[in-house]
Amino acid sequence: AQKVTQAQTEISVVEKEDVTLDCVYETRDTTYYLFWYKQPPSGELVFLIRRNSFDEQNEISGRYSWNFQKSTSSFNFTITASQVVDSAVYFCALGGKAAGNKLTFGGGTRVLVKP
């Protein structure tokens, strides 16, 4: 079975601070895919980033960066120089063919960025 754990339920920061969101996953798949989605108050899940299990290179995209560590089954996500518009719930998700084509989501981390 697949499982995703986001231990942080809520993080509050002041604008321009960096925010790091933790994600730990469990899977029996040898090939799998990890995602981060953002859910603003409007409710729509917005795709942010995707990482394949066979590529552990960490990258930066604008103010977003991620740290994928297969050895510890972690896929952490960082927002640099946070802005008020970053306030939302962030979900880590796990996918893979053996999981029956579904995404397994963590419980989410609410990020509040104060001006």
Added chain:
Amino acid sequence: ETGVTQSPTHLIKTRGQQVTLRCSSQSGHNTVSWYQQALGQGPQFIFQYYREEENGRGNFPPRFSGLQFPNYSSELNVNALELDDSALYLCASSLDGVGTDTQYFGPGTRLTVL
């Protein structure tokens, strides 16, 4: 904007009634997945449709059913509504039903069961 649309936006039903939710997939996508998101929780997979066939199902009872049309739009039907069915229902489309494609979500339908 993902190009995935859902209707209606909000819906209020009473226990025991039936409801139909609709989803139009992004252009070029042939796979639609449905998720239920209870308040304060992460989305839970209901089922997926790939080229008009069910292509995977989560741990939901048979009163949750769906279908996909030739234009790849989809419906989610829930019979005999229960109070616990109150949730945000999210539809996601993806390029192909192979389990590796990124899923793009619509705005959701918020269902309230009284």
